[in-house]
Amino acid sequence: MRFSEFHDIEALESELYTCTMCGFCKQVCPVFVDEGWDTAAPRGRMTLAYGLLSGQLDVDDSVLDRLYQCTQCHDCARKCPSRAACPDVVLAGRREMVNRGHITTRQATLVDNVHRTGNIFGDPEAGVPSRQGTLPVFIGCQYISRPNSVKKIIRLLETLGVDPLVMDESCCGFPLRILGFDEAEKEQQLRLREQFPMDDREILTLCPSCLKQLREVYGQSSMHILQMLDRTLDTIPVMTPVQTRVTYHDPCDLSRGAGIMDEPRRLLAHMGADIVEMKHHHDTSRCCGGGGGILTWDEALSLRMSVSRIEEARRTGAEMLVTACPTCEQNLKRGAQAEAEASGHPAMPVRHIMDLLIRAVR
Numbered sequence: 001m002r003f004s005e006f007h008d009i010e011a012l013e014s015e016l017y018t019c020t021m022c023g024f025c026k027q028v029c030p031v032f033v034d035e036g037w038d039t040a041a042p043r044g045r046m047t048l049a050y051g052l053l054s055g056q057l058d059v060d061d062s063v064l065d066r067l068y069q070c071t072q073c074h075d076c077a078r079k080c081p082s083r084a085a086c087p088d089v090v091l092a093g094r095r096e097m098v099n100r101g102h103i104t105t106r107q108a109t110l111v112d113n114v115h116r117t118g119n120i121f122g123d124p125e126a127g128v129p130s131r132q133g134t135l136p137v138f139i140g141c142q143y144i145s146r147p148n149s150v151k152k153i154i155r156l157l158e159t160l161g162v163d164p165l166v167m168d169e170s171c172c173g174f175p176l177r178i179l180g181f182d183e184a185e186k187e188q189q190l191r192l193r194e195q196f197p198m199d200d201r202e203i204l205t206l207c208p209s210c211l212k213q214l215r216e217v218y219g220q221s222s223m224h225i226l227q228m229l230d231r232t233l234d235t236i237p238v239m240t241p242v243q244t245r246v247t248y249h250d251p252c253d254l255s256r257g258a259g260i261m262d263e264p265r266r267l268l269a270h271m272g273a274d275i276v277e278m279k280h281h282h283d284t285s286r287c288c289g290g291g292g293g294i295l296t297w298d299e300a301l302s303l304r305m306s307v308s309r310i311e312e313a314r315r316t317g318a319e320m321l322v323t324a325c326p327t328c329e330q331n332l333k334r335g336a337q338a339e340a341e342a343s344g345h346p347a348m349p350v351r352h353i354m355d356l357l358i359r360a361v362r
């Protein structure tokens with residue numbers, strides 16, 4: 001289901017009627033698991049969104065909470081036997097709230113940052129290391145803020161015989177879209193199309209959310225770097241194996257969003273890691289607590305969800321938690337720190353799979 005749908009109330013109403021109120025979505029929603037209220041469950045959010053959009057419900061803080069607490073993890077959509085598109089209905093509700101002027105300072109700052117500087121951090125100095133080449137690489141905001149990592153990834157690609165083309169770029173617009181800033185996102189789309197060639201060439205992405213946005217919104221043929229590495233796995237030299245028991249956290253946009261779940265595990269095994277699975281893994285993975293723009297709304301809830309994910313990782317006996325998304329990495333590191341302070345144990349190490357790979361091939 002594309003985000004652009006549910007702009008009209010009839011489409012939304014018919015989507016709501018597909019919900020049979022079976023409640024299967026409750027058990028998989030990380031927000032419901034934390035909060036325990038029916039309005040925090042996917043079907044509750046759909047009912048609230050419809051109430052707002054049809055004019056039968058007035059806006060108050062509790063309604064806004066339910067709309068903006070959703071992490072857009074899409075596990076409810078996976079689980080729903082009726083195929084109700086709850087995450088998209090939530091986005092329709094958010095767009096309506098933005099149109100009515102219900103905007104927080106943090107959200108307004110993020111939108112302004114992208115408008116002024118082209119990146120979510122509002123950093124006018126942030127940029128990409130330009131390079132002529134044949135394979136267009138979309139770096140993305142989260143990596144633009146980590147220039148050393150980007151240089152290492154580009155060097156790794158070169159080592160593997162890839163010829164990356166790195167050009168000026170700006171935010172793909174994903175953060176604006178998930179917060180409901182439709183107009184700002186469309187402006188950003190135009191800006192990026194002018195900067196970055198969207199043609200027949202497949203684009204390589206580093207970030208799972210950029211991948212989702214390029215494919216779904218721009219209709220652009222794109223692949224994630226893990227897919228590319230997986231195709232040439234046998235040619236990747238491992239000089240320093242990762243001889244550690246690790247557990248892998250599937251980022252929502254990479255697993256449920258793009259079906260990329262076995263590739264990171266094959267890469268970890270190739271690096272010599274011993275992989276143990278958490279209770280929720282592959283397409284049943286649970287959100288790290290950092291998705292859906294929740295950090296602009298409810299940091300405490302986000303932290304509780306990340307701590308819960310760390311506790312799940314602990315129960316596997318793994319010595320390290322690995323992920324493949326910069327947002328998940330940051331959020332899980334916060335969770336690891338909080339869990340360590342509460343338990344008195346050393347913090348669970350959280351690593352990005354690309355950092356592990358860069359070290360392993362050295």
Ligand code: SF4
Nearest residue numbers: 019020022023025080
């Ligand atoms: S699983 Fe689907 S049909 Fe069942 S309550 Fe949730 S949204 Fe409705």
Ligand code: SF4
Nearest residue numbers: 029070071073074076
């Ligand atoms: S997308 Fe995730 S957080 Fe949002 S309602 Fe569905 S299960 Fe809950």
